[in-house]
Amino acid sequence: MPESWDVELQGVTKYFGSVVAVEGLTLRIQSGQFYSLLGPSGCGKTTTLRMIAGFEHPSQGIIRIAGQDVLGIPPYRRNVNMVFQHYALFPHMSVEENVAYGLKQKKVSVPEIARRVQQALAMVQLTGLERRRPHELSGGQQQRVALARALINRPTVLLLDEPLGALDQKLRKAMQLELKSLQRTVGITFIYVTHDQEEALTMSDYIAVMNAGRLEQLGTAIEVYERPRTRFVADFIGLSNFFRGEVIRSEGGLVVAVDRRMHLALPPHSGARPGQRITVAVRPEKVRLAPVSSDAPSGLVGRVASSTYLGEQTEYRVGVNGLGTIIARRQNSEIDSATPRLAAGELVQLSWALESSLILPEEGVASHEREG
Amino acid sequence: MLRPTTDRAASPSASRWLVLPAGVWYFFFFVIPLSFAFIFSFGHRGAYGGIELGFSFDQYVRLAQPIYSKTFLTTLAMASAGTLGCLILGYPLAYFLATRVHRHKLLMLLLVIIPFWTSFLIRTYGITILINDRGLLNTLLMNLGWVSEPVRLLFTPWGILLGLVYNYLPLMVFPLYVSLERLDKTLLEASKDLGAGRLATFRNITLPLSLPGVIAGLMLVFIPLTGEYVVPQILGGGKILFMGGLITSQFVSTRDWAFGSAAAVSLIVLLLLVITVYMRRLGRRAEDPFA
Numbered sequence: 001m002p003e004s005w006d007v008e009l010q011g012v013t014k015y016f017g018s019v020v021a022v023e024g025l026t027l028r029i030q031s032g033q034f035y036s037l038l039g040p041s042g043c044g045k046t047t048t049l050r051m052i053a054g055f056e057h058p059s060q061g062i063i064r065i066a067g068q069d070v071l072g073i074p075p076y077r078r079n080v081n082m083v084f085q086h087y088a089l090f091p092h093m094s095v096e097e098n099v100a101y102g103l104k105q106k107k108v109s110v111p112e113i114a115r116r117v118q119q120a121l122a123m124v125q126l127t128g129l130e131r132r133r134p135h136e137l138s139g140g141q142q143q144r145v146a147l148a149r150a151l152i153n154r155p156t157v158l159l160l161d162e163p164l165g166a167l168d169q170k171l172r173k174a175m176q177l178e179l180k181s182l183q184r185t186v187g188i189t190f191i192y193v194t195h196d197q198e199e200a201l202t203m204s205d206y207i208a209v210m211n212a213g214r215l216e217q218l219g220t221a222i223e224v225y226e227r228p229r230t231r232f233v234a235d236f237i238g239l240s241n242f243f244r245g246e247v248i249r250s251e252g253g254l255v256v257a258v259d260r261r262m263h264l265a266l267p268p269h270s271g272a273r274p275g276q277r278i279t280v281a282v283r284p285e286k287v288r289l290a291p292v293s294s295d296a297p298s299g300l301v302g303r304v305a306s307s308t309y310l311g312e313q314t315e316y317r318v319g320v321n322g323l324g325t326i327i328a329r330r331q332n333s334e335i336d337s338a339t340p341r342l343a344a345g346e347l348v349q350l351s352w353a354l355e356s357s358l359i360l361p362e363e364g365v366a367s368h369e370r371e372g
Numbered sequence: 373m374l375r376p377t378t379d380r381a382a383s384p385s386a387s388r389w390l391v392l393p394a395g396v397w398y399f400f401f402f403v404i405p406l407s408f409a410f411i412f413s414f415g416h417r418g419a420y421g422g423i424e425l426g427f428s429f430d431q432y433v434r435l436a437q438p439i440y441s442k443t444f445l446t447t448l449a450m451a452s453a454g455t456l457g458c459l460i461l462g463y464p465l466a467y468f469l470a471t472r473v474h475r476h477k478l479l480m481l482l483l484v485i486i487p488f489w490t491s492f493l494i495r496t497y498g499i500t501i502l503i504n505d506r507g508l509l510n511t512l513l514m515n516l517g518w519v520s521e522p523v524r525l526l527f528t529p530w531g532i533l534l535g536l537v538y539n540y541l542p543l544m545v546f547p548l549y550v551s552l553e554r555l556d557k558t559l560l561e562a563s564k565d566l567g568a569g570r571l572a573t574f575r576n577i578t579l580p581l582s583l584p585g586v587i588a589g590l591m592l593v594f595i596p597l598t599g600e601y602v603v604p605q606i607l608g609g610g611k612i613l614f615m616g617g618l619i620t621s622q623f624v625s626t627r628d629w630a631f632g633s634a635a636a637v638s639l640i641v642l643l644l645l646v647i648t649v650y651m652r653r654l655g656r657r658a659e660d661p662f663a
Contacts, residue, residue, distance in 0.1 A: 055561055074564070074569075075561070075565050076565070076566075076567045077567075080565075081565055082561075082562070084558050084562060088558040088561065090559060090562070090563075090577060091581070092580050092581060101566050101568070102566035102567050105566060105567035105572060106567055149566065150565075150566075153566065153567070
């Protein structure tokens with residue numbers, strides 16, 4: 001092995017009875033990374049995390065932690081710690097006792113435990129709350145206790161199972177940044193499970209997008225957002241307009257015939273071949289809208305069906321003959337006298353830069369059916 | 373000490389009426405009879421039985437005689453032993469039912485209470501058949517060659533203990549089961565994740581969090597055991613007297629209501645003392661899981 005990985009999964013498959021929860025998953029997680037497993041509920045991300053922790057055993061495949069095959073090693077002998085979804089703080093113990101629990105099991109000396117508990121609580125800004133019981137803390141504070149309780153053991157890898165799910169929006173945003181900076185400070189590998197694409201994009205060095213037990217795409221936040229490789233990824237991370245059609249040759253180069261009349265130009269070097277059936281995805285924020293000025297407009301023309309004010313942006317749903325509804329988003333800060341707000345019923349011209357068209361393979365529907 | 377886990381929003385004036393039916397019931401069938409017993413205990417036996425009211429502590433002084441105080445001690449000792457026996461047998465069973473049984477859970481729980489479908493008296497007489505000198509147990513032991521003489525169980529404290537544990541076990545299992553069943557299983561995972569093995573997890577997490585169930589079980593078993601008189605009568609052959617038996621005989625055969633009342637009141641006071649002391653000690657540790 002030329003490189004060493006903190007966690008390595010090789011062809012891991014997990015069945016629950018006859019149901020496949022995880023299928024042939026291969027991941028390599030480098031030391032010190034903030035690594036997210038992102039996907040809808042039921043995609044197998046939590047099962048994956050629980051297999052790394054040792055609560056579930058893979059039906060097939062190998063899991064290595066710090067190079068060591070962990071098959072048969074129980075959770076209490078693995079050098080990983082977990083932050084549980086609802087924190088799982090011990091209700092009959094004080095904050096201090098909760099945080100000290102791991103070190104006590106390892107028979108660390110009492111003064112050493114006291115020192116490290118203080119250190120851990122200072123790290124998560126909970127100094128002064130040592131004697132409180134979990135139920136006397138706010139959600140955010142409980143979250144920090146759970147973090148301190150896990151990190152005090154200096155694990156090789158910290159596993160986080162949707163740890164911010166129970167917090168309100170504002171606190172969640174603050175905790176996202178805090179978690180990220182905490183991870184940088186301690187330098188421990190974080191494996192972070194979430195269904196919240198925005199959360200994953202904000203925090204992660206690397207994202208593994210999962211669907212129906214399988215890996216859809218691996219990459220940095222920019223890669224999975226800007227260059228989704230499957231329709232699922234393009235749809236799950238952010239919004240996309242999808243156009244399915246066949247690649248044909250036309251005067252200007254390759255185009256996609258979405259239906260007989262409607263042709264969408266493809267970017268150069270798209271790799272598409274004539275005759276191929278593909279899906280083109282376009283992000284709503286890449287779609288430009290302009291009021292129709294001339295009497296004989298060319299290109300894509302549609303009628304604004306609705307406009308929704310979203311704060312920073314306005315979302316327009318535009319009905320286009322032959323293509324259905326196209327969603328476009330415009331920054332509200334860009335609205336001025338030259339580009340006024342559009343009203344429902346208005347005729348608009350739609351356009352987008354060629355390179356904004358993402359080319360996705362036409363997929364077999366069965367293997368990528370979305371789960372609830 | 374048992375605080376509710378959730379606060380339900382309800383108008384206090386409306387919910388006050390909810391205690392009315394039980395309140396009326398307890399007033400007429402508990403408070404009033406108990407007051408009678410209290411008043412009777414200061415009186416005397418009438419010439420032909422019954423009661424002559426008065427105000428003297430004669431009956432309580434009589435109770436202090438060695439023969440009666442010994443009955444008190446026997447009762448407490450046997451009730452404690454029976455409760456302990458129920459706990460030792462009941463905890464593993466409740467633990468098993470709550471954590472290891474996933475299918476047919478209801479059926480298993482039903483099996484625990486099936487003995488209750490038979491009359492208490494018949495069940496207890498049934499035990500005499502099992503444990504008498506030529507009973508099933510002794511026949512088996514002798515045929516196996518483990519003992520040469522029958523093991524004497526019937527009409528001994530051990531026989532009584534067996535009957536007590538048998539009859540009261542379900543009362544211990546149910547509260548234990550409930551407290552173990554609702555124990556958040558992710559807490560056990562968290563404990564293991566933090567390096568605690570199975571035993572340490574049980575000691576640090578499961579046991580302390582099931583204490584409310586333990587306390588409820590101990591109460592449910594210990595309190596009726598102190599008043600028990602059928603089991604010692606049948607399985608003890610009348611040789612071992614419990615307070616329950618003493619009180620019953622004072623009312624039924626001796627017809628000394630004053631003395632019987634004094635014994636009953638003393639038993640209640642004694643129980644209150646025991647329970648208060650032990651709630652104070654255990655209760656402090658069990659308080660938090662409810663918070």
